[in-house]
Amino acid sequence: MASNKSKGAKSKNQPPKKKQRNDLFIDKKRPTKKGEVLDDVSDGHSEEEEEAGDLLDGDEQMSDFDDDDVSEISDEDDAPLADDFLQGSDDNEDSGSGSTSGSGSDSDSDETDIEEKSRAIDEQRAREEKDAQAEMELNIKEESDEFRLPTKEELEAEQQRPPDLANLQMRIKEIVRVLSNFKDMRQEGTTRKDYIDQLKIDLGSYYGYNEFLIRVLVDMFPVVELMELIEAFEKPRPTCIRTNTLRTRRRDLADVLSKRGVELDQLSKWSKVGLVVYNSHVPIGATPEYLAGFYYIQSASSFLPVMALAPQEKERVVDMAAAPGGKTTYVAALMKNSGIIYANEISEARLKSLTANLHRMGVTNTIVCNYDGRVTYCKFASHGCNKHNSL
Ligand SMILES: C[S@@+](CC[C@H](N)C(=O)[O-])C[C@H]1O[C@@H](n2cnc3c(N)ncnc32)[C@H](O)[C@@H]1O
Structure with a gap:
């Protein structure tokens, strides 16, 4: 997946490596045998170097890092420390007790000097490690927090390839995340509209909606709600039936249908007439109860306009x-x-199913009309209609 996250300068300023100090000392210790010593070191630490190389994105950077580091420290007065320290150590080893016995107060002051410088190096290293750690944390934070909108060129390149659904999905999520905390998370120099425009394009491509529908939905809902709505659209709807209270009660209907092998349950607390059908051993649109108009097969969402009309x-x-x-x-x-009720329908052919359902359901208070609703609204109003439903 092509990531749109911005990359910080991660390969630079890594925490200093432990081996750095050893290299420094060894290099200073025996300058005449540098090649030999470095070879030894290189062999002896090959695994460690490989690890460091990985971290630093390449051996070259590792060697650059070491060289720079050596010269940087050498420029200060650490080089004498290394020399002194190692020299002293060699002397001690070479001459056994001789060197200590002969050194006296000079040796004591040397040791103090070495200790101080060693402490200074340790302190400097601790500071560097702290800085590097802070920078690394910043890089990680930037990487997880900062989402970058694709550039025009990136979008053009995307259009040449088949849609990368995983990338689109990730980008939709990121845009929604930025839009829900726009002030803190927006990319510098971008507007809310930039994100919304990209969101519309991505939603269209990912879910297969046309531009008009996406525009209407985006204008209608806040983005988080919009995403919940679109996700809900993707889920299969359960089969629902509405009890026809002109003919029966929901409990009686549920009993008789369960006896026929229909697995069902109450729809929800918000409906007193809805039932959800999970499974059925009989065709739910052809039971004797259906034909007798005890229920209507209707999606739960279609209950809502009527409930709102009250x-x-x-x-x-x-x-x-x-x-x-x-x-x-x-x-x-x-x-x-x-x-x-004036039940108007523009399509003559569809009047049949309308009248059939009215009869099946035992509706007797309805006049069926066949007008174009766009031009007959006033007529109905003049007939004293105070409520209308056109869904
Ligand atoms: C989605 S269906 C309605 C469903 C119906 N309200 C129900 O709950 O069973 C839309 C109906 O509107 C009718 N229609 C479309 N334009 C119309 C118009 N200008 N005037 C009257 N009816 C129209 C269509 O023929 C179609 O039967």
Whole structure:
């Protein structure tokens, strides 16, 4: 996956390596045998060097790092320390007790000097390690926090390739993350619109929505809600049925259907008439109860406009686009067949299914019309209709 995360200068300023000090000392200790010593070191530490090389993105950088480091420290007064320290150590080894016995107070002051310089080196190293650690943490933070919008060139290159769905999905997530905390997370020099525009393109490509639909959805919902909605659209809807309260009660319907081998449950707390069908041994659209109009097969989302309309008994209601009658029959049930419903439908052919459903469900308060709802709204209004439903 092509990552859009910005890369910090990670290969530079790595924490100093432990071996650095050894190289320094060895190099200074026996300058005349430098090649030999370095070869030895190189053999002796090959694994360590490989590791360091990996960390530093290449052997070259490792050797650069060491050389720079050596010269940097040599320029200060650490080189004499290395010489002194190692020289003293060699002397001690070579001459056994001789050197200590002969040195006296000179030897004591040398030792103090060495200790001080050694401490100074340790302190410098600790400082460097702390700095390197801080920088590394900063790099990691930048890498996880900062998302960069693709450039025009990157988008053009993307268009030449088949869609990389994993990359698109990741980018959608990142854009939503930035938009939900825009002030802190936005890329410098970008606007909210830049992110929204890219989000629209990516949502269109990933979910296969056209530009119009994405624009409407993006304008309608805050991004986090929009993502929840789109994710919900992707999930298969359960089969739902609505109890026709003109003919039966939900409990009685559930009992009779379970006896026929229909596995079902109440839809949700928000509906008193809905049932979810998990599984059925009989065709749910052809049971005797269905044919007798005890229920209507209807998605739960279609309950909502009617519940929002909240039709009351004896009201006059227009359903402007009514076929095949799912909502009209629900309105009729809520009105207990009282008042008047105008069930309008532009398509003559679809009037059949509308009237069939009205009959099946025992609806008696409805007048079916065949108009273009766009031009007949005023007519219904003049008939005293105070509620209309056109979904
Ligand atoms: C999605 S269906 C309606 C479903 C229906 N409300 C239900 O709950 O069963 C849309 C209906 O609107 C009708 N329609 C479309 N344009 C119309 C118009 N201008 N006037 C009246 N009906 C229209 C279509 O023929 C179609 O039958």
